[in-house]
Amino acid sequence: MALAAGTVTPTSLLTEGFVHLSTSAQVKLVANALYGRRTDLVALVIDPTRLPGDLCFEPGRPDGPADMHFPHHYGPVPTSAVVAVVPYHPGPDGRFADPVGLPSPDDVGGRARLFDRALAQRRAAAVVPIDGGIAVLDPRFPASREHNTLWIVGPADAATVAAEAERVLGAAGLTHRRAVLDDPVTAGALVSRGWDVQELRLMVCDGTPVASRFINVVPVAHEIIGRLWDRSWRRDLPDVDDETVRQLLGREPLIDAVLRMVDLAVLDGHGEPIASAQVRIDGATAAIEAVMTDPAHQRAGLARALVLNAVARARAAGCDVVFLLAAADDWPRGWYARLGFIDVGTRFEATRSAVQRPDR
Numbered sequence: 001m002a003l004a005a006g007t008v009t010p011t012s013l014l015t016e017g018f019v020h021l022s023t024s025a026q027v028k029l030v031a032n033a034l035y036g037r038r039t040d041l042v043a044l045v046i047d048p049t050r051l052p053g054d055l056c057f058e059p060g061r062p063d064g065p066a067d068m069h070f071p072h073h074y075g076p077v078p079t080s081a082v083v084a085v086v087p088y089h090p091g092p093d094g095r096f097a098d099p100v101g102l103p104s105p106d107d108v109g110g111r112a113r114l115f116d117r118a119l120a121q122r123r124a125a126a127v128v129p130i131d132g133g134i135a136v137l138d139p140r141f142p143a144s145r146e147h148n149t150l151w152i153v154g155p156a157d158a159a160t161v162a163a164e165a166e167r168v169l170g171a172a173g174l175t176h177r178r179a180v181l182d183d184p185v186t187a188g189a190l191v192s193r194g195w196d197v198q199e200l201r202l203m204v205c206d207g208t209p210v211a212s213r214f215i216n217v218v219p220v221a222h223e224i225i226g227r228l229w230d231r232s233w234r235r236d237l238p239d240v241d242d243e244t245v246r247q248l249l250g251r252e253p254l255i256d257a258v259l260r261m262v263d264l265a266v267l268d269g270h271g272e273p274i275a276s277a278q279v280r281i282d283g284a285t286a287a288i289e290a291v292m293t294d295p296a297h298q299r300a301g302l303a304r305a306l307v308l309n310a311v312a313r314a315r316a317a318g319c320d321v322v323f324l325l326a327a328a329d330d331w332p333r334g335w336y337a338r339l340g341f342i343d344v345g346t347r348f349e350a351t352r353s354a355v356q357r358p359d360r
Helices: 027-034 108-123 158-170 184-192 222-236 242-250 302-316 332-338
Strands: 041-046 056-059 069-073 082-088 126-130 133-137 149-152 176-181 196-205 260-267 273-282 285-293 321-327 341-353
Touching: 082 108, 108 133, 108 149, 108 196, 108 273, 108 285, 108 321, 108 341, 126 158, 133 158, 149 158, 158 176, 158 184, 176 184, 184 196, 184 341, 196 332, 222 242, 222 260, 222 273, 222 285, 260 302, 273 302, 285 302, 302 321, 321 332, 321 341, 332 341
Parallel strands: 149 176, 285 321
Antiparallel strands: 041 082, 056 069, 126 133, 133 149, 176 341, 196 321, 196 341, 260 273, 273 285
């Protein structure tokens, strides 16, 4: 709702005239006082320089300690001031600790790196703590590796990653094992254990490229863009079955439930999608996904028009970080570089599966 409105407007703005905020050192105090044991919280990381007014540091309540002043903002908080949205969960005892992994506004790579993991947690049916990170699960979409995977934070022992994959993903009855990680040493060790590892580059748009005026890019309903994806999966993966396609198409609304998602397409003269892209906007950070062109319409500049349109929409929404993922060893990486995207980090996707399935 806030993303649609463009501002975060809690009820305190109406009842007290300001928005209650906290410094990073104060977050756990408020969480434990007001939200103990709740598991549905997120921490909004706000850049105070993007607020339309100064912060006032005042007592949290009239009888509060004289040395404990909280930042108050006398007006709505623009969503463009929210540089990251971080799931914030209590510990096993129900108590909140200091939040970790909060990127600073100028940490472009950190914000891009956090985006997908935070999205995975927020849309998951279940989040399971594991040794070295978390696992996200969704039994409604067992064919979606993206919705049933491990997220490893920092260096980890490859044997531990493999064991945790068996423990959590195996126990869920899944036919695949998948882990997302940043550490190249762990990735290399997984290769030696028989895992397939793909190196991906986080690429951020450097600047504001001008969108094409000659190709008509339009936002479309998910059902329309899904027709292009359906054709692509059935063409490129002939063994894919109807149930897998149903699950992969049906998972998309989960994204729209936690952030702003816009499906973009170029349509032919009959209204059929022939090229696609998706932009996911969450505060001041956006991700571009699902860039695809039907083979019969390639080399016509459609993908370029879609990517630039997605960047323009994200910029108009106040996003200063717009990123995408590209395979490190494939040609699209150089193509994105020519569009103004630069490398800011590396990610590894490690998989082990007996069945090949589409994942995007």
